[in-house]
Amino acid sequence: MSDSLLRFRAEFPILATTNYMVSNSLGAMPGSVPERLAEYAEQWATRGVRAWAQGWWEMPVTVGDEIAPIIGAGSGEVAMVPNVSIAQAQILSALDYKSDGRDTIVMTEMDFPSVRYVYDELATRLGARIVVVPSDDGMSIDEDRLMAAIDERTRLVAISHVFFRSAYVLDAARICAHAHRMGALVSLDAYHSVGIVPVDVNAIQPDFLTGGVLKWLCGGPGGCFLWARPEVSEKTAPALTGWQAHEHPFAFEPEMTYADGAWRWLTGTPSIPALFAAVAGPRLLREAGMRAIREKSVRQTTRLIELADARGFAVTAPRAADRRGGTVAFDVPHAREVAQALLARDVLVDYRPGAGIRVAPHFYSSDEEVESVVESIDEILAKEEWKKYTHETLVVT
Numbered sequence: 001m002s003d004s005l006l007r008f009r010a011e012f013p014i015l016a017t018t019n020y021m022v023s024n025s026l027g028a029m030p031g032s033v034p035e036r037l038a039e040y041a042e043q044w045a046t047r048g049v050r051a052w053a054q055g056w057w058e059m060p061v062t063v064g065d066e067i068a069p070i071i072g073a074g075s076g077e078v079a080m081v082p083n084v085s086i087a088q089a090q091i092l093s094a095l096d097y098k099s100d101g102r103d104t105i106v107m108t109e110m111d112f113p114s115v116r117y118v119y120d121e122l123a124t125r126l127g128a129r130i131v132v133v134p135s136d137d138g139m140s141i142d143e144d145r146l147m148a149a150i151d152e153r154t155r156l157v158a159i160s161h162v163f164f165r166s167a168y169v170l171d172a173a174r175i176c177a178h179a180h181r182m183g184a185l186v187s188l189d190a191y192h193s194v195g196i197v198p199v200d201v202n203a204i205q206p207d208f209l210t211g212g213v214l215k216w217l218c219g220g221p222g223g224c225f226l227w228a229r230p231e232v233s234e235k236t237a238p239a240l241t242g243w244q245a246h247e248h249p250f251a252f253e254p255e256m257t258y259a260d261g262a263w264r265w266l267t268g269t270p271s272i273p274a275l276f277a278a279v280a281g282p283r284l285l286r287e288a289g290m291r292a293i294r295e296k297s298v299r300q301t302t303r304l305i306e307l308a309d310a311r312g313f314a315v316t317a318p319r320a321a322d323r324r325g326g327t328v329a330f331d332v333p334h335a336r337e338v339a340q341a342l343l344a345r346d347v348l349v350d351y352r353p354g355a356g357i358r359v360a361p362h363f364y365s366s367d368e369e370v371e372s373v374v375e376s377i378d379e380i381l382a383k384e385e386w387k388k389y390t391h392e393t394l395v396v397t
Contacts, residue, residue, distance in 0.1 A: 005288055005296055005363045012364055019369045022348040024192065024327045024360035027218030030280035040276040059275040060244065061262050066282045067225045070290065071209060072200035079226045079262035080278070082271055084191055087210040087226040088118045090265060091187050093239035095155055097128040102155040108133045108141045110163040115189055119158060128155065138354065139166035139316060147178045154184040161199070162192035165355050167325035168318050169197060176205045185232065191215065196297055196326035198290045207232045216326065216362065218281030222274030226265050233264065242268035293363045297326045300361040300370050304328040307374040316355040331356030332377055337386035347376050
């Protein structure tokens with residue numbers, strides 16, 4: 001069938017030699033990134049300290065403006081920070097857990113461990129009580145049970161939009177609406193949704209949204225984004241802060257006076273090289289269009305489930321397309337070793353204990369490549385290639 005999105009394949013050099021099915025972990029690098037990094041190096045070499053006043057200082061917000069249209073946010077509303085752990089810690093540090101009887105944060109068992117670590121360690125030290133809603137099947141969350149956990153003691157609901165292990169899509173708009181009725185705020189971790197599932201903060205209505213360019217946005221490491229609803233941002237200020245968040249940073253005043261908009265969510269000196277690399281991917285996705293990307297993703301992940309079912313592989317992914325993100329995991333015999341054998345064949349996937357091999361086609365993937373992944377698994381099992389990797393250490397990303 002005709003696939004207009006394949007015109008973007010030429011933008012990603014690795015696709016010429018590799019079946020790249022791991023965009024859920026690290027998106028393919030756009031070919032223009034080396035030029036962007038060379039531009040950074042040239043500015044440092046020739047402009048020196050003057051580069052700060054000639055664009056570097058504003059980059060955490062100007063690069064945020066490249067992300068804003070993808071999530072339905074406005075100009076000046078998205079701040080770029082180093083990683084989601086920092087972003088979530090900033091949100092935590094902006095809230096009060098010792099007044100109004102609201103001392104509770106509601107999470108789920110399916111949330112990404114790195115985020116859970118921040119909440120378990122930092123939130124409790126700030127006086128918060130963590131309530132974790134368990135999963136009955138290891139793949140999804142009973143949303144009625146989640147909403148029942150949100151009560152008059154809840155200050156914040158901190159949940160994932162798409163679960164990293166199963167690609168299950170939570171009905172975030174429904175959860176946000178209920179949380180607001182109960183007087184609670186919502187922090188939505190959209191790291192596994194933005195770039196593969198359409199996200200609109202005005203439709204979903206979270207109070208905070210975090211994500212990163214590392215995966216589906218093809219922007220590389222070190223580029224996370226934090227969005228705060230403007231009316232909420234005006235009333236909150238993170239204790240985890242720095243001089244970029246100051247209204248007058250170069251006055252070097254002894255007291256903190258927070259800037260407006262996205263600026264108030266910045267911290268210290270930004271990682272400029274990561275911001276140079278972060279722009280090309282989001283621009284390509286905006287050109288491709290999220291509706292077209294989502295339609296293709298649904299079609300290709302549906303095909304992966306069909307292929308797995310035909311072979312009797314246990315699938316760890318929602319069957320309903322509207323509840324499925326961009327990844328399909330299926331467990332095959334000797335899955336850990338098979339994943340290593342695939343990597344050796346330049347078929348890039350990843351492996352998760354309890355889920356199996358995760359396969360994540362993106363807008364630049366061809367239908368033939370989707371078929372080829374499963375055919376390669378067939379060959380590896382039939383020829384027992386997996387036995388070569390029984391003693392090797394698998395790097396799980």
